Structure formats: C-alpha cells, structure tokens
Amino acid sequence: MMKEIYITDYNCVTPLGFDVESNWKALLEGKSGVALHKVIDNHEAFFVSKINSEKLDEEFNKLFDNQDFTRLEKMFLLSLKPLVERHHISDETAFILSTTKGNISLLKNKTDLPEGVFLSNLVQKIADFFGFKTKPIVVSNACVSGVMAIAVAKNMIQAEKYKDAFVVAGDEISEFVISGFNSFQAIGSEPCKPYDKNRNGINLGEATAAIYITSTPLENEKFKFKVLGDSAINDANHISGPSRTGDGLFASIKNAMTEAKISSEQIDFISAHGTATIYNDEMEAIAFNRMDLQNIPLNSLKAYYGHCLGASGLLESIISMESALNNTLITSKNFEETGISQPLNIIKENRSAEIKYILKTASGFGGCNAAIILQFEHL
Numbered sequence: 001m002m003k004e005i006y007i008t009d010y011n012c013v014t015p016l017g018f019d020v021e022s023n024w025k026a027l028l029e030g031k032s033g034v035a036l037h038k039v040i041d042n043h044e045a046f047f048v049s050k051i052n053s054e055k056l057d058e059e060f061n062k063l064f065d066n067q068d069f070t071r072l073e074k075m076f077l078l079s080l081k082p083l084v085e086r087h088h089i090s091d092e093t094a095f096i097l098s099t100t101k102g103n104i105s106l107l108k109n110k111t112d113l114p115e116g117v118f119l120s121n122l123v124q125k126i127a128d129f130f131g132f133k134t135k136p137i138v139v140s141n142a143c144v145s146g147v148m149a150i151a152v153a154k155n156m157i158q159a160e161k162y163k164d165a166f167v168v169a170g171d172e173i174s175e176f177v178i179s180g181f182n183s184f185q186a187i188g189s190e191p192c193k194p195y196d197k198n199r200n201g202i203n204l205g206e207a208t209a210a211i212y213i214t215s216t217p218l219e220n221e222k223f224k225f226k227v228l229g230d231s232a233i234n235d236a237n238h239i240s241g242p243s244r245t246g247d248g249l250f251a252s253i254k255n256a257m258t259e260a261k262i263s264s265e266q267i268d269f270i271s272a273h274g275t276a277t278i279y280n281d282e283m284e285a286i287a288f289n290r291m292d293l294q295n296i297p298l299n300s301l302k303a304y305y306g307h308c309l310g311a312s313g314l315l316e317s318i319i320s321m322e323s324a325l326n327n328t329l330i331t332s333k334n335f336e337e338t339g340i341s342q343p344l345n346i347i348k349e350n351r352s353a354e355i356k357y358i359l360k361t362a363s364g365f366g367g368c369n370a371a372i373i374l375q376f377e378h379l
Helices: 020-028 053-063 071-086 119-130 145-158 175-183 247-260 278-290 309-325
Strands: 006-013 034-037 046-049 093-098 137-139 164-171 207-214 224-234 269-271 297-299 357-364 368-377
Touching: 006 020, 006 071, 006 309, 020 309, 053 071, 071 119, 071 164, 071 207, 093 119, 093 145, 093 309, 119 137, 137 145, 145 164, 145 207, 145 224, 145 309, 145 357, 145 368, 164 309, 207 309, 224 247, 247 278, 247 357, 247 368, 269 309, 278 357, 309 357, 309 368
Parallel strands: 093 137, 093 164, 269 297, 269 357
Antiparallel strands: 006 207, 006 224, 034 046, 164 207, 224 368, 357 368
16 A cells, blocks of 8 residues: 655745745735736836845845855745754655756856756755755756646655655746747736636746655644645647647546546546646646536636746645635636636635645646645644
8 A cells, every 4th residue: 555645834935925824815815926027128028926036135134144045046945944944854855846947047148057057956055055865856847847846756755765855846037938938929918817718828927835745744733635646648749839639638637536546526626727828728628628627616826926837836736725724715816708618617706615635737838737636634
C-alpha cells in the first residue's frame, strides 16, 4: 500500500498580500492585483498583476539582513521563511523549486551570462540559505510547473526517496516574458475575463507560493490535505497552442481521478487554469465535459492574480485549499456571459459550500497538461 501524502502548511507572496490571510481577505472583497503597469521602456503600459517593489523591499528588510538577492529571490525567501521556521529540515527533506523563467531579468542589458540566471544556481542559492541538506530539485515545465511540483514531491516521498518536502514556486514580470507573450498576440488589452464571450487574452502576473508536504503529519497540525492522485500528459499539439480536443488535459484528469479512486460526481470544486485566451478556455470546457465535470463548481483566479507562470499552479492550489478550510467558493472574477461552446458551472458569486475533493488543473506551452486531486481532512 502506497504512503499517504499530506500538505499541512502553505504560504504565498502576491500583489494582494504577503501571506495567505491577507490574500484570502482580498479575494473575499473581490480585489484584483491586475492594473496598468509600464514594464517595457518606450512601450505603452500593460495590464499585469505586479508586486509593489518598495513594499517588497520593506517587508524583506524587516526579516532578512542579507541583501545579496535578486527581486525574485527575495519573493522566494519571504514565501519559504514561515514554513521553514515551523517545520524541521532533515537529511531526508527534499527542496523543490518551480519556475519557468527564474532570474531571466538578469540578462537585460548584459553581454555576458550571469551565473544567477541558471536555474540550478538559483535553486542552490535558496537551498543553501535555509540549510537544506539534500540536492535541490528544479521543476520547469512551462505553466504546469506549479502543479507538477506538488506531484513530484508526492511521488518522491511515496518512492521513499524523501520523508517530506518543501516546495516553492515563483516567477516575476519581466520584459522578456511580456515580449514573448506579446509576440503570440496573447496579451489582453483589458483585465482578463476567463471563459467570457468578450475575453481577449491574458494578463501576466507575478507571485511566489510555498507548501510543506509530508507522509508523517504531526498531531497538532491546523489542517491536512491529502494528495490523492496526480498526472501530467503532453498532447504534443503545438509549441504554444493546446489540443483543440483537450486530449492531454482529459487524459491528465482521468489518470489523476483513477489513482485517487474517485468519480466525477464526487469532485466538489475545480480550480481551473482559465487563462482567458480563446483556445485555452475552449479546450478546457471540452475536456471537463468529456470527463462529465460540467456541473461541478469551477473558477479561474487569473483575473485576481494574472497568469503567474510557474507559480500559478501552486498559488491556485493554496487558494483552493483555503476555500475548503473556509467553506467558501470564490467567484470567477469578470465572468459575465458564456464564451465557450460547452457548458461549465462557473462560479458567479462568492458562496458557502462544503468542499472535500478538489480538482486542480493546469496547461501550458509545448502541449503540457497536469492535474492533481486534493482531499480535505477535517481534524
């Protein structure tokens, strides 16, 4: 029998707040981090969800003396610090970092290649700071990275490679990322509207998020979420476009639910990817309908946080767990009129609900798709 794996602690740093409590309060109030910001010199402002750098430095300086860190590294450290203080790091503790672009901003106006831009150096720097004893692991698989990092931790603990793990995920807004998405004509000209008839593209965002995951939760834990199942499938459709039939996402969900040994009607809530691009939202609707999940309450958090790339999956998993703890479904912000060909039960207002089984999905460039099933266990 496979070991049961639990998430027992988490934290996040976003434009809506530097801890989970402030983020949850902002979500309940319908606040969004998405606003016009000038990211690229000599270019008009974009709608993005961006952390205030002055507030970030102020918070960092309260807690850390060492200033030899990039802006993104400061975000990682702030996310991880509370968890590391509450849980012991042993010789059998894994450290996993999820990101798509890491310190890509270090390349700006540089002719040489800074060491910090290599993901292996980034993860080692964070690991060394906190005193992790095992070789750190990077998960970098486009926008499914945050969800996959949870799955990697779960599977490695079940394989008895480790006893527990700290997982952190993060990306920041950069000229490189904005330029890349702009070249695909994927960036929206207004705050994004996932699944809505009038959606016209994504808003990018930035955040870091962290979880502690273990096979041996302590008796005094405040909560436990069992990671029941996971799967990641690549549909190999296109470098930037998902399969129109949702094949990869459908297979990921099916595999995760098979491992979890639960049926579609048992799912209480879906935290979807919901980027507000024409093809992503349509593909998701098809995949969810193929799995007979069209009646399950669903939301996208992209209109609150933007698309945070490698952080999205982990951040949105944390918010979905917070929903279960607070018996509250959060509205899918900016959704007004259905703009997909198949029905979904998109949450239109905050409402009370008992949440036991959560499905979290993600999809990304290169045809990658991922899904995890989380079970809330009342203590």
